[in-house]
Amino acid sequence: xxxxLNFRTIVTVVLIAAxxxxxxxxxxxxxxxxxxxxxRIVIMALAAxxxxxxxxxxxxxxxGHAAYLGIGGYAVGILAHEGVLNGFVQWPVALAASxxxxxxxxxxxxxxxxxxxxMITLAFAQMTYYTFAGLARxxxxxxxxIYKRSQFVAPIDLSNKTQFYYICLALLFGAIxxxxxxxxxxxxxxxxxxxxxxxxxxxxxxxxxRYRLVCFVIAGxxxxxxxxxxxxxxxxxxxxxxxxxxxxxxxIMVVLGGMATPFGPVIGAVALLVLxxxxxxxxxxxxxxxxxxxxxxxLFARGGIDGLLARADSKVRS
Amino acid sequence: xxxxIEQCLNGLQFGLLLFLLAAGLTLVFxxxxxxxxxxxxxxxxxxxxxxxxxxxxxxxxxxxILALLATLLVGMVVEVVVMRRIYGRDHLDHVLATFGLIxxxxxxVRLIWGPAGLSLSLPPWLSAPVQILPGVNxxxxxxxxxxxxxxxxxxxxxxxxxxRIGMLIRAGASNREMVGALGVNIKLLYTLVxxxxxxxAGLAGLMQAPILTVQIGMGENIVILAFVITVIxxxxxxxxxxxxxxxxxxxxxxxxxxxxxxxxMLLSKEAAATLAPALSSMLIYLLMAVVLVVKxxxxxxxxxx
Amino acid sequence: xxxxxxxxxxxxxxxxxxxxxxxxxxxxxAAGELHAVIGPNGAGKxxxxxxxxxQLTPDSGRIHFSGADITTLPxxxxxxxxxxxxxxxxxxxxxxxxxDNVALAVQAHAGHSFRFWRDARREPAxxxxxxxxxxxxxxxERADQPASALSHGEHRQLELAMALASAPRMLLLxxxxxxxxxxxxxxxxxxxxxxxxxxxxxxxxxDMEAVFALADRITVLVYGRVIASxxxxxxxANAAVREAYLGESxxxxx
Numbered sequence: 110x111x112x113x114l115n116f117r118t119i120v121t122v123v124l125i126a127a128x129x130x131x132x133x134x135x136x137x138x139x140x141x142x143x144x145x146x147x148x149r150i151v152i153m154a155l156a157a158x159x160x161x162x163x164x165x166x167x168x169x170x171x172x173g174h175a176a177y178l179g180i181g182g183y184a185v186g187i188l189a190h191e192g193v194l195n196g197f198v199q200w201p202v203a204l205a206a207s208x209x210x211x212x213x214x215x216x217x218x219x220x221x222x223x224x225x226x227x228m229i230t231l232a233f234a235q236m237t238y239y240t241f242a243g244l245a246r247x248x249x250x251x252x253x254x255i256y257k258r259s260q261f262v263a264p265i266d267l268s269n270k271t272q273f274y275y276i277c278l279a280l281l282f283g284a285i286x287x288x289x290x291x292x293x294x295x296x297x298x299x300x301x302x303x304x305x306x307x308x309x310x311x312x313x314x315x316x317x318x319r320y321r322l323v324c325f326v327i328a329g330x331x332x333x334x335x336x337x338x339x340x341x342x343x344x345x346x347x348x349x350x351x352x353x354x355x356x357x358x359x360x361i362m363v364v365l366g367g368m369a370t371p372f373g374p375v376i377g378a379v380a381l382l383v384l385x386x387x388x389x390x391x392x393x394x395x396x397x398x399x400x401x402x403x404x405x406x407x408l409f410a411r412g413g414i415d416g417l418l419a420r421a422d423s424k425v426r427s
Numbered sequence: 428x429x430x431x432i433e434q435c436l437n438g439l440q441f442g443l444l445l446f447l448l449a450a451g452l453t454l455v456f457x458x459x460x461x462x463x464x465x466x467x468x469x470x471x472x473x474x475x476x477x478x479x480x481x482x483x484x485x486x487x488x489x490x491x492i493l494a495l496l497a498t499l500l501v502g503m504v505v506e507v508v509v510m511r512r513i514y515g516r517d518h519l520d521h522v523l524a525t526f527g528l529i530x531x532x533x534x535x536v537r538l539i540w541g542p543a544g545l546s547l548s549l550p551p552w553l554s555a556p557v558q559i560l561p562g563v564n565x566x567x568x569x570x571x572x573x574x575x576x577x578x579x580x581x582x583x584x585x586x587x588x589x590x591r592i593g594m595l596i597r598a599g600a601s602n603r604e605m606v607g608a609l610g611v612n613i614k615l616l617y618t619l620v621x622x623x624x625x626x627x628a629g630l631a632g633l634m635q636a637p638i639l640t641v642q643i644g645m646g647e648n649i650v651i652l653a654f655v656i657t658v659i660x661x662x663x664x665x666x667x668x669x670x671x672x673x674x675x676x677x678x679x680x681x682x683x684x685x686x687x688x689x690x691x692m693l694l695s696k697e698a699a700a701t702l703a704p705a706l707s708s709m710l711i712y713l714l715m716a717v718v719l720v721v722k723x724x725x726x727x728x729x730x731x732x
Numbered sequence: 733x734x735x736x737x738x739x740x741x742x743x744x745x746x747x748x749x750x751x752x753x754x755x756x757x758x759x760x761x762a763a764g765e766l767h768a769v770i771g772p773n774g775a776g777k778x779x780x781x782x783x784x785x786x787q788l789t790p791d792s793g794r795i796h797f798s799g800a801d802i803t804t805l806p807x808x809x810x811x812x813x814x815x816x817x818x819x820x821x822x823x824x825x826x827x828x829x830x831x832d833n834v835a836l837a838v839q840a841h842a843g844h845s846f847r848f849w850r851d852a853r854r855e856p857a858x859x860x861x862x863x864x865x866x867x868x869x870x871x872x873e874r875a876d877q878p879a880s881a882l883s884h885g886e887h888r889q890l891e892l893a894m895a896l897a898s899a900p901r902m903l904l905l906x907x908x909x910x911x912x913x914x915x916x917x918x919x920x921x922x923x924x925x926x927x928x929x930x931x932x933x934x935x936x937x938x939d940m941e942a943v944f945a946l947a948d949r950i951t952v953l954v955y956g957r958v959i960a961s962x963x964x965x966x967x968x969a970n971a972a973v974r975e976a977y978l979g980e981s982x983x984x985x986x
Binding site: 290291293294295296297298299301302305306308309310311312313314315316317320323 | 785787806807808811812816817819823824825826827828832835836837839840841845846847848849850851852853855858894895897898
């Protein structure tokens with residue numbers, strides 16, 4: 110057991126409190142931009158949590174996770190475009206479509222390891238990108254405007270910004286709890302064993318491919334949910350949300366916040382997106398700072414923010 | 428028929444171009460076990476250098492040569508400053524670091540050359556079409572690209588199969604420790620190999636420059652095709668890269684040219700028009716999926732990994 | 733020897749390029765015996781274990797385990813049938829705790845692992861047998877430490893503990909003594925002697941003293957071929973073995 114009070118716990122608690130109380134602040138100050146920004150952050154954090162299940166706990170280095178953002182988003186967008194506005198239809202379809210896609214892509218790419226796996230997941234995600242970019246009926250490259258957000262029964266109203274924020278936040282917390290339960294279950298032990306030493310796992314009697322595949326599908330489905338939320342938040346969906354750099358962003362969030370920790374991806378998502386926002390306020394060319402910063406993290410601060418916090422903790426203890 | 432010949436030549440030209448990219452990528456994977464996402468940035472930089480140097484010198488050929496040397500230099504600098512520090516780390520670190528490089532290069536290019544693209548115009552002797560068969564004309568420039576890439580492929584073959592450096596490269600691709608045991612200056616070898624890969628990517632970029640516009644992000648799309656080729660061909664195999672590059676070049680080019688017509692025969696006009704662009708861009712990924720099912724290690728996987 | 737054969741290997745062959753690693757190899761192991769396989773470096777011992785455990789597929793020949801043909805069965809299915817192996821190069825879950833390592837081995841044989849909710853670290857059905865095995869392996873003090881914190885000797889003990897945790901009918905042990913100091917070696921011999929008779933063991937080992945002390949029968953491999961098979965006394969007396977193998981190693985092992 111970890112000591113109850115350490116930097117990591119403090120940061121996590123403060124972050125949760127801040128996320129829960131944010132609408133109070135934005136309501137009082139009238140800063141609506143902040144609420145919009147943080148709704149996006151919460152949604153991306155949900156996507157990062159799903160990637161963490163696969164990458165952090167399962168050791169599967171997917172570079173195509175943003176594809177599920179797109180599939181979940183397009184499920185909502187296309188159904189809305191075709192006149193199906195009911196959220197009880199839209200969202201299950203978004204989840205099912207993501208799960209099905211993950212099943213096919215996972216079944217193929219999990220046949221390989223290492224570099225191959227990275228490139229294959231990347232290539233399939235890019236295929237999805239081009240596929241949607243080629244769908245002229247649904248806006249092609251330019252994307253698809255969603256004129257009405259998903260309809261649920263009263264009093265749920267996604268167009269209410271505060272309510273939508275809290276729905277996203279509740280889903281995020283639900284996903285974190287789900288991942289936490291999963292990773293401590295027998296299933297979780299099996300995928301962590303496979304991350305640690307796949308050959309040994311098979312030698313002691315685990316058909317690891319199946320467990321990895323199920324993990325891949327769960328992660329994809331959860332990310333599809335984030336995609337459905339993102340489409341509602343933007344009132345718009347376009348192929349750019351599944352461009353490969355988006356997958357890169359998700360990986361950065363997971364690594365920055367701390368792989369295989371329940372709240373790490375949330376810390377990472379807040380850090381990356383707030384940093385982007387701050388840097389882009391300083392200069393138009395903010396990526397020229399972000400790129401080398403990322404390099405520095407890889408070279409000198411392995412484990413990202415989580416690593417720094419853990420080091421700070423061990424310093425305090427010693 | 429004329430159209431078909433033309434598209435076949437286009438496919439050949441595109442395939443050979445992809446080979447230049449994939450060869451560098453596969454060498455770096457095979458020898459240094461390095462996942463370099465930023466390979467496409469070197470392609471882009473080659474194109475920007477060529478457009479700039481050609482404008483300065485007033486000569487396309489001179490500009491191209493200078494651009495090639497400059498990309499080689501950039502590649503070696505990147506190797507010394509960044510890559511050398513992350514060999515032996517896990518692939519996740521490679522992905523993050525080279526992703527950081529992409530952001531940096533894209534933005535640096537935007538800062539130096541501006542957000543609007545550049546164009547590189549051809550000298551008159553390359554821009555006129557030539558008659559290749561009675562009644563069939565083809566772009567002289569594309570023919571020149573075919574000739575140059577074939578020459579480079581030949582050069583690579585001789586380099587890898589017939590020289591001492593090539594022997595080390597081949598040994599390194601199948602067994603890294605052995606090369607170290609031979610008492611070779613690994614650091615220098617790695618810098619040279621990475622520089623060579625960069626120069627090949629730069630060459631691909633500068634040759635593509637007169638055909639497409641030179642713009643930010645131009646490398647990112649094509650480098651994914653190079654990944655697909657590496658997967659199909661087998662990591663570390665130059666021969667595999669050549670075969671797979673030609674396959675992908677042909678299938679992609681011919682698919683985009685003729686697949687819509689084929690689809691129109693099978694489906695209603697409207698359905699075909701909707702689906703054709705989406706489906707024809709999927710063809711090469713389907714090829715990759717088939718290869719994965721049949722031979723997960725690629726068609727010509729090298730060595731024992 | 734004693735009981736009926738539990739493992740039968742018939743005409744096994746495996747080539748890597750031009751190198752013949754296993755050459756028309758046939759072998760029978762009786763239920764309950766401790767059968768050692770020895771041979772000079774490059775004799776194909778590890779390749780044999782890899783084929784028996786399913787990590788490699790033979791080019792030709794058949795392997796039967798307790799009556800069933802397992803030649804093409806994947807690793808995990810063989811493990812389910814009761815064929816467990818330890819690795820020559822220590823192969824553990826280094827980032828998990830010692831207890832987690834063994835508990836995973838228990839879990840592998842406790843039904844499927846598509847159980848998503850209950851905390852596996854609090855399941856007595858997994859933890860209790862794992863703790864019991866750790867006591868037998870002399871590692872109970874180290875249960876909660878990460879496997880990476882153990883010494884080399886303890887890693888070998890943990891290897892064996894994991895193989896035992898699945899309650900196997902037969903153990904394939906690939907050089908369990910490799911790299912151990914004298915004291916650690918004798919502890920391992922004691923452990924193996926305690927196991928003898930309870931579970932069939934195929935032991936690949938370079939430590940001749942241990943092999944001749946433990947084995948009921950010994951098979952000698954040279955260049956992937958069986959050149960002799962018999963009791964330790966038979967093997968000591970075998971001229972071909974003395975020439976091909978023991979003669980060569982006399983200097984090294986005295």
